[in-house]
Amino acid sequence: MTEDRNIFPKSEHLCGVSAIDNLFSKGKRIHVFPFSVVFLKRDDELPSRILISVAKKRFHNAVDRNRVKRLIRAAYRQNKFPSGYDVALIYVSDKIESYEVIEQAIIKINNV
Numbered sequence: 001m002t003e004d005r006n007i008f009p010k011s012e013h014l015c016g017v018s019a020i021d022n023l024f025s026k027g028k029r030i031h032v033f034p035f036s037v038v039f040l041k042r043d044d045e046l047p048s049r050i051l052i053s054v055a056k057k058r059f060h061n062a063v064d065r066n067r068v069k070r071l072i073r074a075a076y077r078q079n080k081f082p083s084g085y086d087v088a089l090i091y092v093s094d095k096i097e098s099y100e101v102i103e104q105a106i107i108k109i110n111n112v
Contacts, residue, residue, distance in 0.1 A: 006077040014049035014086055023051075023086045032108050034093035034101065040086045048081040051088040058094055068096055075103040079110055 014020065027040035052072050054065045068091055081087055087109075 008073055008077050012047050012049055012080075014051040014088070019049070019086065020051065020088075023088055027086070027088070030109075030112060031092075032105050032112075034091055034097050035105055035109065036090040036092050037109055038088040038090070042084050042086060045083045047083055048085040048087060050076060050081070050086075052091075053088065054091045058091070059096075064096060071096075071099050071102050072106075075099065075106045079103065079106050081110055 014023065023038055023040050027038040030037050030039075052069050054068045054072075056065065059065045059068065072089060072091065076089075089106075089109075
């Protein structure tokens with residue numbers, strides 16, 4: 001039933017120190033503007049888990065960081081990654097990009 005709904009449940013959030021350390025130590029890194037992406041294929045076929053990071057160094061105001069994260073989550077809901085991956089999306093642009101730019105980047109990442 002949840003397959004047809006555009007949701008981002010807790011099971012798709014990448015959390016836990018060991019899972020994040022494993023991703024950054026063994027994962028592969030690619031750059032797709034406005035993201036630096038770290039991804040790692042898991043052995044299971046559970047839904048992909050993602051981590052979204054927007055640096056305080058780039059956006060000093062929390063409202064700006066939250067806006068960017070909200071745009072990323074909305075684009076991710078529409079264009080989910082294949083099952084079995086852990087993915088970290090690190091936002092690297094110095095300005096708030098439009099939803100269309102963020103969505104096109106997520107589509108490119110999905111096709112890699």
